[in-house]
Each structure stands twice: as structure tokens, then as C-alpha cells.
Amino acid sequence: MSRFDWLSELIARCEEEHILFHGGSARELAPAHVLHIDIEDWGKFAVMAAEQQTRWCAVWAVQQDEETLLMNACFEKQGDYLVIRAPLDIHSPVLPSQAPVFPAANRPERHSQDMFGVMFGNHPDSRRWIRHQAWDEEIFPLRKDIRMAHSDQVAPADTYYPFFQAQGSGVYEIPVGPVHAGIIEPGHFRFQAVGETILNLEERLGYVHKGIEKIAEGRDAEGLAKLAGRISGDTTVAHTWCACMAMERAANVAVPRRGIYLRALLAERERVANHLGDIGAICNDVGFAFANSQFSRLREIWQRTQSVIFKHRLLMDTIVPGGVKVDLSSQQCETLSQQHAVIKTELNELMAILNDHASLEDRLVSAGHLSHELATKLGVVGYLAKASGVDYDLRRDHAYAPYDRMNIDSPCYQQGDVATRLQVRADEIIHSLILMDTLLQQLPDGDIANTWKPPVAICEGLGMVEAWRGEIISYVQFDATGKISRFYARDPSWLNWPALEQLIDGNIVPDFPVCNKSVNGSYSGHDL
Amino acid sequence: MLRLFNKIRKTGMVTETIAVDSDLQALGIEVKSVINKRFAGSFAIRAVDSGSCNACELEIHALNNAFYDIERFGVHFVASPRHADALLVTGPVSQHMAQAVLDVWEATPEPKWLLAMGDCAVDGGEFAGSYAVMGGIAKILKPDVIIPGCPPTPEVILKAILGLLHNT
Numbered sequence: 001m002s003r004f005d006w007l008s009e010l011i012a013r014c015e016e017e018h019i020l021f022h023g024g025s026a027r028e029l030a031p032a033h034v035l036h037i038d039i040e041d042w043g044k045f046a047v048m049a050a051e052q053q054t055r056w057c058a059v060w061a062v063q064q065d066e067e068t069l070l071m072n073a074c075f076e077k078q079g080d081y082l083v084i085r086a087p088l089d090i091h092s093p094v095l096p097s098q099a100p101v102f103p104a105a106n107r108p109e110r111h112s113q114d115m116f117g118v119m120f121g122n123h124p125d126s127r128r129w130i131r132h133q134a135w136d137e138e139i140f141p142l143r144k145d146i147r148m149a150h151s152d153q154v155a156p157a158d159t160y161y162p163f164f165q166a167q168g169s170g171v172y173e174i175p176v177g178p179v180h181a182g183i184i185e186p187g188h189f190r191f192q193a194v195g196e197t198i199l200n201l202e203e204r205l206g207y208v209h210k211g212i213e214k215i216a217e218g219r220d221a222e223g224l225a226k227l228a229g230r231i232s233g234d235t236t237v238a239h240t241w242c243a244c245m246a247m248e249r250a251a252n253v254a255v256p257r258r259g260i261y262l263r264a265l266l267a268e269r270e271r272v273a274n275h276l277g278d279i280g281a282i283c284n285d286v287g288f289a290f291a292n293s294q295f296s297r298l299r300e301i302w303q304r305t306q307s308v309i310f311k312h313r314l315l316m317d318t319i320v321p322g323g324v325k326v327d328l329s330s331q332q333c334e335t336l337s338q339q340h341a342v343i344k345t346e347l348n349e350l351m352a353i354l355n356d357h358a359s360l361e362d363r364l365v366s367a368g369h370l371s372h373e374l375a376t377k378l379g380v381v382g383y384l385a386k387a388s389g390v391d392y393d394l395r396r397d398h399a400y401a402p403y404d405r406m407n408i409d410s411p412c413y414q415q416g417d418v419a420t421r422l423q424v425r426a427d428e429i430i431h432s433l434i435l436m437d438t439l440l441q442q443l444p445d446g447d448i449a450n451t452w453k454p455p456v457a458i459c460e461g462l463g464m465v466e467a468w469r470g471e472i473i474s475y476v477q478f479d480a481t482g483k484i485s486r487f488y489a490r491d492p493s494w495l496n497w498p499a500l501e502q503l504i505d506g507n508i509v510p511d512f513p514v515c516n517k518s519v520n521g522s523y524s525g526h527d528l
Numbered sequence: 529m530l531r532l533f534n535k536i537r538k539t540g541m542v543t544e545t546i547a548v549d550s551d552l553q554a555l556g557i558e559v560k561s562v563i564n565k566r567f568a569g570s571f572a573i574r575a576v577d578s579g580s581c582n583a584c585e586l587e588i589h590a591l592n593n594a595f596y597d598i599e600r601f602g603v604h605f606v607a608s609p610r611h612a613d614a615l616l617v618t619g620p621v622s623q624h625m626a627q628a629v630l631d632v633w634e635a636t637p638e639p640k641w642l643l644a645m646g647d648c649a650v651d652g653g654e655f656a657g658s659y660a661v662m663g664g665i666a667k668i669l670k671p672d673v674i675i676p677g678c679p680p681t682p683e684v685i686l687k688a689i690l691g692l693l694h695n696t
Contacts (some may be wrong), residue, residue: 210655212655215657230678
């Protein structure tokens with residue numbers, strides 16, 4: 001299959017619809033292809049992109065000067081990425097929304113609305129999203145002329161957010177959060193229910209907004225890598241890798257082959273750690289404590305090895321711009337290989353018990369069903385997509401090094417329920433263990449990092465990584481002094497959170513925790 | 529079902545058989561005696577995420593795994609602040625969570641203690657100075673114990689709880 005063989009057809013269709021292109025480039029944000037269009041065509045282009053069955057990935061703005069915002073939207077098809085760009089006058093920042101054709105664009109556009117003050121004309125739901133009450137409606141934190149001062153004043157709670165209402169005999173409302181009963185991140189869920197049955201769920205996020213995009217500005221490469229590692233603590237490796245990938249592409253810094261292999265090893269370890277923990281937690285949410293205690297035991301063994309070999313239980317700050325920080329001795333490689341074998345044996349043993357357990361099956365099978373049609377329409381990613389028949393994995397379909405030289409086996413099922421999402425995770429653990437064995441066997445000799453050279457002219461780069469939750473996209477722009485002037489990271493949770501609202505419909509309220517856990521969106525990764 | 533029991537039998541008690549845990553064991557027993565003396569065998573903690581990146585939460589979860597098994601010492605995590613003796617706060621206190629954290633503290637009955645866990649809760653950590661965070665729990669409430677680390681390891685968290693119990 002040749003790369004981008006769908007692009008010429010999309011361009012031809014756009015030209016038929018009189019969408020004007022002001023040049024295109026394969027280099028500007030390589031490996032993505034860039035097309036420049038007029039801002040008036042922003043919505044019309046989305047219609048064409050939907051017609052060609054592309055998947056909507058991201059939208060972000062970059063302030064070019066005092067007058068102009070450069071709007072970016074990213075689409076994917078068959079593992080190839082397309083970025084469309086259009087300048088927008090900051091004094092009349094109105095553009096057509098892409099949300100009417102791509103539901104995935106709904107919240108990301110509202111994020112741009114709150115942070116940059118751009119207005120999406122025909123947006124189906126223009127309520128505030130990331131903004132609560134900490135700053136005024138007329139203040140747009142990411143504009144360059146806005147100096148967002150730190151304040152010691154406690155902001156009022158966002159009490160009057162206009163939630164969706166349902167009325168009728170027997171309909172009642174359950175507000176949950178932001179502080180939840182478990183040891184999890186904060187967010188608000190508003191249920192409308194009739195008896196036990198959920199009629200509607202509305203999510204309200206943004207509680208853990210930390211201003212990451214703003215405080216990224218002015219940092220050097222190392223500082224950004226550290227910050228990216230704290231976007232979502234459970235995804236520290238993948239977020240750091242993605243940010244570093246974007247920075248390295250921008251500054252044209254190569255990573256030595258050994259460093260690349262070690263990055264992949266770390267990313268696969270992170271995948272396994274999270275999947276192990278979550279399989280146990282999903283079972284725990286239906287009262288099957290045996291699985292939780294067994295899987296959390298395996299996770300702990302896994303983390304302890306990381307602590308000894310990589311000096312951090314969660315692998316934070318192991319990836320740095322230009323490479324990685326920790327090297328492996330041949331003896332350590334041997335230790336890791338042995339652990340892969342142990343985990344594989346234990347996992348197979350445990351999955352046989354889980355699959356054999358009728359009461360577990362009773363709770364997990366058919367719970368939280370997400371149809372293939374809905375998964376495609378919402379553009380979900382990662383295990384959520386793979387359990388609903390959407391067969392996409394960047395490591396295989398947008399093969400980046402070192403995965404481009406490997407055989408990537410990615411699970412895909414059709415059932416789309418909690419049980420299937422659990423199965424996808426178990427399969428992914430096995431595939432990751434095999435991958436890690438290959439990485440260790442083929443681990444090239446040489447340096448683990450190249451010296452970082454700060455860029456001396458304005459430059460930009462885009463990174464894409466398959467994290468354990470699915471695709472991350474990071475955009476980085478450097479100024480002429482080698483400091484970050486814009487950073488945007490789109491966590492997979494942006495695309496997966498909306499699916500939870502849909503897949504919970506018709507389920508009973510007590511099944512919400514297990515359905516939520518089976519999706520496991522990141523709050524911090526989403527709220528930025 | 530037989531396989532399940534067999535797996536439990538084969539796994540054994542990881543809590544006791546791990547050699548590196550001997551130190552922790554002594555520590556845990558010490559925690560237990562203090563708890564028995566002052567809290568009638570039960571010390572309830574409510575974890576509150578004030579805007580953390582979730583790494584601290586993962587390590588709190590680890591406290592409940594079979595290796596650390598914090599509940600055997602009488603320390604347990606509860607679902608409501610109304611059941612809690614102490615709040616364990618993570619995160620730099622985002623502006624959007626600040627009022628909620630104050631409300632949770634208000635809902636916790638006296639006597640109560642406050643533990644600040646992780647570099648973010650201590651002084652804002654990586655997010656210090658941001659417009660969107662208060663920059664540590666001390667900006668709104670006075671912590672009794674601070675537990676630095678990004679994130680602190682389960683051992684460190686357990687030691688901090690011991691420290692709190694000795695000081696009370």
C-alpha cells in the first residue's frame with residue numbers, strides 16, 4: 001500500500017466543492033502532510049474529510065503574531081496523517097465548526113474556544129468546557145498578550161454549569177463528584193436515571209486543569225520533557241516520548257538506535273503495567289477480589305523491577321530529548337527476559353481462571369456495549385476501539401521506529417463490551433511481552449542519547465505515539481532562542497471520554513464503575 | 529473453581545515471604561501498635577486528588593496490594609470524608625478543585641489530620657507558578673505531615689503515616 005493514496009482523491013473532491021488550497025507540504029510537519037486552506041472552508045473541508053472516511057484527531061491554535069492565529073486540524077486515514085491549516089484574524093476569530101460532522105471535535109473545539117477565544121460558528125454545544133470560574137469569560141489564557149498571573153485566591157466552584165436536564169415521572173438525578181468515592185482523579189458525572197436504569201450520563205471535566213500548555217511556554221527541551229511526563233502519571237513514558245519526538249523532528253536531532261529501542265521497551269513496560277493493574281481493577285469493580293489481588297501483585301513485581309533497573313517505579317523522566325537516560329547491561333536484559341516469561345505464564349494461568357468464572361462473565365459480558373458504528377462515528381482509539389472492531393494501532397499502521405522493523409500483532413474484536421475490552425488488554429500484554437523479547441534480542445549497540453542542540457530559528461514538529469490508552473498527538477513550536485513557544489498534547493482520553501456517555505446508556509447505575517474502569521479515561525491528560 | 533483455589537494456594541502469602549519487606553514489616557507492626565493504642569485499632573484515611581497527574585494515586589493503590597497490604601495494620605481508605613480521621617491530599621490544588629478540597633476538609637469530623645502527598649501537594653511541584661494551580665495544599669490548609677516525592681514510594685507513604693501517628 002502506498003502512503004497517502006487517499007489524499008489525491010480527497011483533494012480532487014475538495015476542488016470540486018471549490019475549496020481553495022494555498023499550497024501543501026510533505027515537509028512542514030513531516031510525517032504528516034500539510035494543506036493550507038481558507039478559514040471559510042474549515043467546515044466544508046471537514047464534510048469532505050468525513051465523506052472520505054478519515055478519522056478526526058485534533059484541533060489546536062498557534063498564535064503567529066499580534067493579529068493572527070494559525071488554526072490546525074488533524075485527520076488520519078490508513079495510518080497517514082493530514083494537517084490542515086488556516087490563518088484566523090484574532091480580532092474577529094470566528095470559523096465554522098467541524099463538530100457537526102465529527103462529534104470528536106466537539107470538546108477539543110470548546111477547549112480552543114475557552115483557551116484562545118476562537119468562536120466556532122455553528123457549534124452544536126458551545127458551553128464552556130475547560131474553563132470553570134478561575135478566570136473571567138473574556139480572558140483567554142493561551143493568547144500571547146495575556147499574562148496569566150498566579151493567584152492565591154480560591155476560585156469559586158463552577159456551580160451554575162448548565163447541565164442537560166431530563167424531566168418526567170420517575171426520573172431522578174444523581175450528581176457524582178468531583179471528589180469520587182474511590183482513589184481516583186476528580187471529575188463530575190451527572191446521571192439521569194429511572195429506577196436503576198441510566199437514562200443519560202453527562203460528563204463535566206476540567207477540574208484538574210493545571211495550565212500545562214501555558215507553563216510549557218518558555219521552557220527548554222529538557223523542561224518540556226519533564227512537564228510532558230506529568231501530563232498523565234500513568235502515561236508518563238508515552239507522553240514524554242511523544243513530546244520528545246515532536247521536539248526532535250522540529251530541531252532535527254536524531255536519536256541513536258539503541259535509544260529508540262530502549263524507548264519502545266519503556267513504552268511497552270508502561271502498557272503492561274497499566275493493563276495488569278486495570279484488569280484487576282475491572283474485576284474488583286464487580287466484587288471479584290481474587291483477580292484484583294493477583295493482578296496487583298503482578299503489577300507490583302513489575303514496578304519493583306522498574307525501580308531497580310530504571311530507577312523509577314513508574315519510569316518517569318527515563319526519556320530525555322535526544323534519547324533515554326538509563327542504559328541496560330546484558331545481565332539486566334537477561335533479568336527482564338526472565339520476568340517476561342514469568343508474567344506470561346502467570347497471565348495465561350489467571351486468564352484461564354477468569355474466563356472460566358461464570359459470575360464474572362455474568363457481570364462483564366454485554367455490559368457497557370459500544371457498537372462498531374458508534375466507535376467509528378466517535379473516532380475512539382486504543383483498546384476501546386479495538387474491542388469494537390476498529391482495527392487501528394499506530395505501531396503497525398503508522399509504523400514509527402523501532403516498530404517499523406517489527407511484526408506488530410494487534411488484537412481486534414467485534415463484541416464491544418466490558419469483557420471484550422478486558423480481553424484486548426490481556427492480548428496486548430502478551431503481544432507486548434513478545435515485542436519486548438524481540439527488542440532485547442535485537443538491541444543495537446552504541447549510545448543511548450545524542451546531545452540536544454537547541455534550535456536557533458523558529459521551528460515546529462509533530463509527534464504521534466501509541467500509548468497504552470491509544471494515540472497521542474503532540475505539537476511543539478520552538479522560538480528562535482530554542483525555547484518552547486507552543487505545546488499541545490492530545491491525550492487519547494479526549495477521543496474516548498465521549499464514548500463513555502454513550503456506552504453507559506441503558507446500563508444500571510451500579511454498573512457504572514466497571515464500565516468507567518473499562519474505558520479508563522485520563523482526567524489529568526484531558527484537562528491539561 | 530478448583531483452579532482458583534489452587535492459584536491462591538500456589539501464590540502463598542507474598543506479604544510475609546518477601547525478604548526486602550522485613551524492614552517494612554517492623555514498621556507496619558509499629559504502626560499497628562500506635563493505632564491500637566490511640567485509634568482503637570482503626571485509622572481511616574480519605575484520599576483526595578486536588579489535581580494530581582494520577583501517579584500518586586497509582587502508588588496509593590499499591591499500598592493496598594498484597595505486598596504492602598496496609599489494612600493489616602489497621603490503616604484503611606474510606607469512601608467518604610465523614611468516615612475519615614485524616615485526608616491524604618495529592619496534586620498542586622488546581623484552582624478548579626480548591627473549593628472542593630475545602631469542602632471535603634469541612635466535611636471531615638474532628639479530630640482530623642492532613643497529609644500532603646507528593647511534590648505537587650507540597651509546593652506545586654512541576655506546576656508551581658501556574659495560573660491554574662494554588663501551588664500546594666499549604667496555600668489553603670495547614671498540613672500536619674508532608675510527604676515529598678514524585679511520586680513518593682509506598683514505603684515512604686507508610687513511614688509518613690507512622691510519623692503522623694507518633695506526633696498526634
